[in-house]
Amino acid sequence: MTSTTYSDNSFDSTLISWYLKHKRDLPWRETTDPYKIWLSEIILQQTRVQQGLPYYERFVAQYPTVKDFAAAPQDEILRLWQGLGYYSRARNMHTTANHIVDELGGTFPTSYKELLKLKGVGKYTAAAIASFAFKEKVASVDGNVYRVLSRVFGMADDIASPKGQQAFSELANSLISEEHPDLFNQALMEFGAIQCTPANPNCMFCPFAQECVARSNGEQSSFPVKTKKVKVKKRFLHYLVFEHKGMLLMKQRKGKDIWQGLFDFYLIERDKFLTFDALISSLSSDEIWGTGLLETAMDNNVKESPDFKHILTHQRLSVRFFKVELPNAEKLQELSNHLGMSVLSIDEVNDSPKPILIENYLKEYIY
DNA sequence: AAATCGTGGAA
DNA sequence: TTTCCAAGATT
Incomplete structure (x- = not known):
């Protein structure tokens, strides 16, 4: 097991400093409304920002609140979702919106634990909403996070296995900023998205270049480790x-x-x-x-x-x-x-x- | 635990 | 062309 200590808690501050300097301006970063954050996070599941962005804008315009979303016919929601793929996301959102309006008084749950109970909301999304909207100190671990942490810390755990996912979750939660868990989560994902990319990562100007295990071995492309192969x-x-x-x-x-x-x-x-x-x-x-x-x-x-x-x-x-x-x-x-x-x-x-x-x-x- | 569920972009 | 895979969740 790789040591998770990172010289006196500097990982989070280094990361957040990088983020504040390089981050993209994205509309869902301008709000703490859990509805809009939920909307953006579901849209962005397995979906690139560039593809999801126009959908987010249309959904927010069409359904400004969770109440509007819940009241819409499901076919109308699916029509707006058309082209995004993984259509269960839209169906689950409709179910969840109605659950929130009918059972929760129209108010989103405010904790990771409660958010996790919503249909279509898994560990990643629950952590994202909890931290972005409510500043809860819980790490959101997505594909970017797997890549960044596996490279920097030389984590060879298989991200396709629940065991491996747990290991990354524990590492991320050990690194998360006390003061700004929301910024930390945003920053780690953003770092993976535009700096520590799958192909041709920008190691030249990486703030973690000195201590990056993958880079020291020239094995950036070997991380993260993933065994699963889909048969077509x-x-x-x-x-x-x-x-x-x-x-x-x-x-x-x-x-x-x-x-x-x-x-x-x-x-x-x-x-x-x-x-x-x-x-x-x-x-x-x-x-x-x-x-x-x-x-x-x-x-x-x-x-x-x-x-x-x-x-x-x-x-x-x-x-x-x-x-x-x-x-x-x-x-x-x-x-x-x-x-x-x-x-x-x-x-x-x-x-x-x-x-x-x-x-x-x-x-x-x-x- | 492994399969299933879309689409589009890039290497 | 092929392959990978992108802010994953469900069963």
Whole structure:
């Protein structure tokens, strides 16, 4: 185990001095409103500042208080969230906002321990809110912190394991500033974000260069240690886009698969790409809808899109769209009933939360 | 404990 | 192209 003593408590003051000189001006650093801090922290989970910033601005403008957030329809929140990914964050936020309004009198919990009970709020986020909004002395340990501490102190613990995470948490909490835990947490993350970066860290002007274990061995790129590897699953999706005069058939995704709560089209998944005819022939009995509809599809204008590739962290999607133009509104309604889908106008489609893949298809071939 | 859950940017 | 991964949480 690496010694966590850092010559007379100078780590925190050195770090904070660096921070005050180099920090970026970010809107969530201008407030101590726990609602806005919560909002920013959830948005920034696994998300770069540059990507999350415009979303934060839009959410604050649309929902100035947790009460406004709670009162909003979930679809509206998901639509605002569209493009950020990890949509459970938005769903959990809605649940938590309503919990705070209905059960906690509209007031956020004020301690790390209580914040941790909120849905979607884990150790990192609870510590961030507790320190930024309430000055609680608890270290927020994110990916930046793992990187900085592992390098400076030569911590080789695997950050993918709970045991390793605990070790880093203990180290961070041993270093945290007594007077300014909020600044300390901000500073450690900011240091990792713009100075002690994953690739090409700026060791030339690093205030910890002299004592950095990783640098002394020239092994900055070996830290932090992470063993976990994600295996990528390949999937082949075929979408049937039933359309008539600008009206589209869509369905809100449910269950445990990707994109829960978002809208897409009639989906047929196979273990490989199929042509339209082969696809129709492959339909099983429970996939076959009302009589005559297959023929309708076959007989009418079917426009096949070029193939789309869509990459998720753990899935590689190959996607093919077939736009089926139906002859009249009655057919569309009939299909809607059989498939349990909704008939949406272009405006309604636009207002519905959708995966980026679907949005890209719509922009290119429908709108 | 290991899998799952998005998207976009950079090396 | 491939790979990594970014202010993680949940199951």
